[in-house]
Amino acid sequence: MGYPITANVSERQSAPPSLAISTVIFALRTAEGESRPSLWLPLVRRIREPFKGQWALPGGPLRHSESLQSAASRNLAETTGLNPRYLEQLYAFGGLQRAANCSPAVLAPRVVSIVYWALVQPTEAALALESDNVRWFKADALGSASARDLAFDHNEIVAYALWRLRNKLEYASIAYHLLGEKFTLAQVREVYEAVLGRELDPANFRRQLKATPHIVATEEYLQGGKHRPPRLYRYTGNTESFSQSQPNPDPSIRASSK
Amino acid sequence: MGYPITANVSERQSAPPSLAISTVIFALRTAEGESRPSLWLPLVRRIREPFKGQWALPGGPLRHSESLQSAASRNLAETTGLNPRYLEQLYAFGGLQRAANCSPAVLAPRVVSIVYWALVQPTEAALALESDNVRWFKADALGSASARDLAFDHNEIVAYALWRLRNKLEYASIAYHLLGEKFTLAQVREVYEAVLGRELDPANFRRQLKATPHIVATEEYLQGGKHRPPRLYRYTGNTESFSQSQPNPDPSIRASSK
């Protein structure tokens, strides 16, 4: 895999570590037979050694004239057909034992992976192509301590991404990126409950939300439910933490009243 | 790594981007003529193009059989002689315009930098070798918006590292890594004041500190001051966020009483 065998003269020793970009993509889905939505992510099946046949994060090499972020963006579009609303760098993994339990004696070359994480809307996620080599999995099943079935160290990467998502959800306004343009406050609460894995008090939750900026009430109500129709809201904040390039000293932090 | 669908042999145009590791090293120093300590960081002078002669973050290439973290550790030891108590990955920079204002028409090859940040104790920092090619600078002067004198995009990297340090100081127990083994609570407050750039109420600050775990009072008092001798404390928490390898779902987070 990996590094082009450039007949570069300076390449005397061993080849330098090659670079790849991968992405952990999160979306909300309601499983068959379940009432509440949960977190899912798409994986692709490896078609070559090492770890041939196992599931892995979508990813690929960094092209010569693209930024890290756009490499991530292009790559996940190519492999899964998705266009995330939110995309942020997660971590650079360069561990040496990354291909530790590599099946036979395939000596895998050293690879440094720069991993991004993304949030996509349910509508996007619904259109996402699913094939024999691309499938969605429940995030918590992959990211728990016991999980050990993905290629490379991808189980740990998923676990870390999950940790980061949970963490960031509590202080930044990112939940809206998992929803459509208009949403009810109860839907936002469902996002929080799905991600954090615990139930939240509806009354207090709605007050907190209404106190945050960039949440504006529309004049529309969601019809079709069994009960009182809830009002729809819209998020008017930076839908671009998708901002080009750099690290972003967190524009999406929820203005806390302190 | 895993690029099942796209990546194939067609990707062998120009040489792949090369990888480098750099580190932003913070230490507390009391400048001549000033009463309060402030944040400083060491830079090295570039001895080759591009940006020859300008100051840059210490860094170097990633060797074949070392982890990213140990590459950072080794590199900053080689260039500055320092052994930090705290070392954490900051960000992977791979922008294309990194060598934008490159002096002449030197066409710089694409470089992806994985940047770490570190905290060292004052005693360490004092021993640090300072030469014609290694010098300490005040952090806020380099990390402000106007600053534009470092090589590559290193001013922005310093600014981001500063942001991260300030941010993390407020929720994690990292201030102790900038102090010696024993310290007074007022010294911890000085760290906070120097990093955050504002004064804190001594009374409230000490209460907050004493409420956090891993701060234990010794039976010793700091003698030699002009006034009442303050009690010395010790930090007994993980001095190893320096933990090998992986991303660490933040062990150093200050246990908040919620």
Add this chain to the structure above:
DNA sequence: CCAAAAGTGTTATGTCTACACCCATGG
């Protein structure tokens, strides 16, 4: 009318902030 979600009000509890106050030391 009933069930249940939408939405509002109220109270207890805890945390943060400002600031008054006492303690201990060098000069």
Add this chain to the structure above:
DNA sequence: CCATGGGTGTAGACATAACACTTTTGG
């Protein structure tokens, strides 16, 4: 005994959590 930083106490402002309560819809 005085100035100053070390250290403790306390009252108000503010945020959070628990839960009672009213409103509005479908059935």
